Amino acid sequence: MQLVYIELKAGKPTEGSLSALCAARQLAGPIHALTLGPIEAASLAPYGVEKVWVVDDERLRPFAPTAAAKAVHQAIQRLAPRWVVAPSSPEANEVLARAAALGGWGFASACTQLAVDGDALNLTRVTWGGSLFQEAQLKGTPALISVDLAAFSPQPSAAPGATTLENLSVTLSDGDFVDQLKAVEKGEKQGVSLADAKVVVGGGRGVGSEEGFNMLVELAGLLNAAVGGSRVVTNNGWRPHSDQIGQTGAQIAPDVYIACGISGAIQHMVGCKNSKNIIAINKDPDAPIFQRANYGVVGDLHEIIPALMDEVKKLKGK
C-alpha cells in the first residue's frame, strides 16, 4: 500500500497533493491518503484513492511542524505503507523530513521520475534549483518521497473505485505544539511582482553600480516592466534581494525578459528559463546568455540603453 500525504488549504487538497496522487499511481499497490484535517471523500475520489485516513485533531491547525510530524510518524507506523508520497512543498517537506528522522527512514525530496526496481526505488530528483538532476536509488521500508509539482500534472484516474473515509487517532502532547505558527502578519500589497510581470528588465554586473540601475528603472517604467537583477547585483547592494532572479531568488515567467550585462550563469538562467523570449544585451559575444537568448545585441549597455530609451520616448510621443 502507498500512503499519500494530502495537504489541505481551506479544507481542499492542494494542487501539489493531487500531483502526488498521480505520481503514486506509477508505483505498485492500492493508494491510501492521509490528511491532518477533515476532507470530503469526493475531492479525492477521482484520483483512485481507496481509503482516506483522517487525523482530525483541531490543535494541528494552524501549522505545527513537530506535532504534524509526530502524527504522520504514528500514522505510518500504524498503517505500514510501502511508500509514502507527498507534494514537494515547503511544509510537506518539513513534515516528512521530521517524520523520517523519527522513524529512521530515508526520504528523497523533489522527485521528477519514479521507477520501482525490485526492493528499491530508482528515482530522478531536482538538484541545483532545477539546473541539474540527480539519479539515485532509495532503499528501505517505508521509503518516503516528495514529488516536484512541475513533473507530475494532476490527472484523474481512468478507473477510480469507491473512496472511503476513516478516522485515525494519534497521541500528541501539549509540548508537541512548541513550534506552531504564532501569527500571520499581513504585508503591503506590492505593485506587479517580479514573478507575475509580463516584461522584466534585468541587470547584472555589467550595469556597474547602484546609480547605473537608474537607467534600467527608467527603461522599465517606459516598458511597463518590473526590474530584476543577478546575484552579483544584490550581493553588491545595488538592488534589494527581492529583485534577485535565479536559484536563490525569484522565478520569473514573463513574455519578454531583457537581460542587460548578465553573463548567463546556470543559477541565474534557472530563474528565467520560463521566459517566453529573452533579449540579451552584452558586450561579450561569447557570453553564455546568448546560447539561451532569442534576440541578442552585442555592445556596451551604457550606450545602448540610453539610445533605446530615446527611441521609445519618441514612439510614445514623450
Add this chain to the structure above:
Amino acid sequence: MEVLVCIKRVPDTGGKVTLTADRRAIDARNLEFAISPHEECAVEEAIRLTEAHGGQVTVLSLGPAETAEQLREAIAKGAHQGILLESNSDDWDSQTTSQAILSAIRDKKFDLLLFGNEAADAGQYQVGPRVATLLKAPCATGIKALRIQDGKAIAKRQEGNDWAVFELPLPAVITVKEGINKPRHPSLRGIMAAKRAPIARIPLEKPAPSMAHKALKLPQESQGQLTMLGEGKAAVPALVDALKALGVL
C-alpha cells in the same frame, strides 16, 4: 549565546556545467568553491546575533579536507571556530548527514542552530528539520527575518506578501533563506586571523545511506533560436522592431 552554523561547500559553476566522466559529480577541476548561498546568510546572521548578544559562532561542515577553506572563510568574517567532519565520500544523504552532525555536537551546548533552507547542490530541504527532530528541538524553516528576545527566537517566513511568524524557545533550529541579510566581506585582519583559527577535524567512516547517489544528469536544453540584432547603438532600430513584434511597444 552559542550559535552553530552548518555550511556546505559547493562548486561555483558559471554558464556551463560539465560532468565528470562517470557522471557522479560536476567536473570542478577548473572551478572555485563557495559556501552554499543560504548558509552564507546563516553565517552572517549568526555573527550579527553574537555581536548583539555576546557568545560564539561555531561553523561545521561535512566534506573533503578542502572544506576547511569554507570554514576559514566563515571565520574570516567573524565566526570563532570550525568543526570539519572529514569525508571524501559523495554518498552522504540527508539522513546520514544529519546523524553525523548530531554525533559531532551531542556533547556541546548550543542556544541556536542555523542551517540553510536547502543546500545549493543536493537541495533536500531536510538536514535542518532532521537535526531538530533528533535533538527534540523546535524548528522553523525558510526564515527571512530573525531576532532573539527574552530567550526566544522570533522567526518570520515570507509567504507571498505576508509573513508567517514563529516564536521558538531556545535551544532552537532555524533554517534560513538568502535575503535574510546581506553577508559582509571578510576584513584583511579577519583573513589573516582565520589562517590560524582552530578547526577540529573529525574523520568519518563511509556512510550507508538509504538514498544511494548514482549520477547527475544535465537537463535537455531547448537551444534558443538566436537572432542577432546587431552591435552597439546601431542595433537600436532592430531592437525597437523586436520589442514591437513581441508586443512590448
